Structures are given as C-alpha cells and as structure tokens.
Amino acid sequence: MASDRLVCRECHRVNEPDNDTCESCNSSSLTEDWAGYVVIAHPEESQIATEMQVTEPGAYALKVR
Numbered sequence: 001m002a003s004d005r006l007v008c009r010e011c012h013r014v015n016e017p018d019n020d021t022c023e024s025c026n027s028s029s030l031t032e033d034w035a036g037y038v039v040i041a042h043p044e045e046s047q048i049a050t051e052m053q054v055t056e057p058g059a060y061a062l063k064v065r
C-alpha cells in the first residue's frame with residue numbers, strides 16, 4: 001500500500017489518495033502522517049477491531065499522528 005494514502009484522524013480509515021473526506025465517517029481531517037495498517041474483514045469477530053472501535057470492514061492505520 002502506497003504511503004501517499006490519506007488516513008482519517010477520527011476513525012483511522014485508510015482512504016484512497018484522491019479522497020477529500022473519509023469514506024467511512026465523512027471527516028475532512030485526513031493526514032499523510034501515519035504508520036502501519038491492518039485490514040479488518042470481519043470487525044464483529046476481530047479483537048483488534050473492537051480495540052480500535054471499528055465497525056466497518058476495511059483498511060485501518062495503526063498509528064496516526
């Protein structure tokens with residue numbers, strides 16, 4: 001995954017590079033300053049999704065500054 005993707009500061013969703021707002025929560029608070037990501041396919045069965053309060057399948061950054 002390219003590092004020029006934008007991550008939402010609100011929900012940590014990894015967005016497409018041309019997104020102006022988060023495709024998950026519609027926040028416009030996006031940042032290129034993030035590290036690591038996890039793909040969550042089944043949030044309801046995933047412990048890390050629970051810890052990150054993720055309810056939608058997708059890619060999420062582990063660290064957002």
Ligand SMILES: [Zn+2]
Nearest residue numbers: 008011022025
């Ligand atoms: Zn978001």
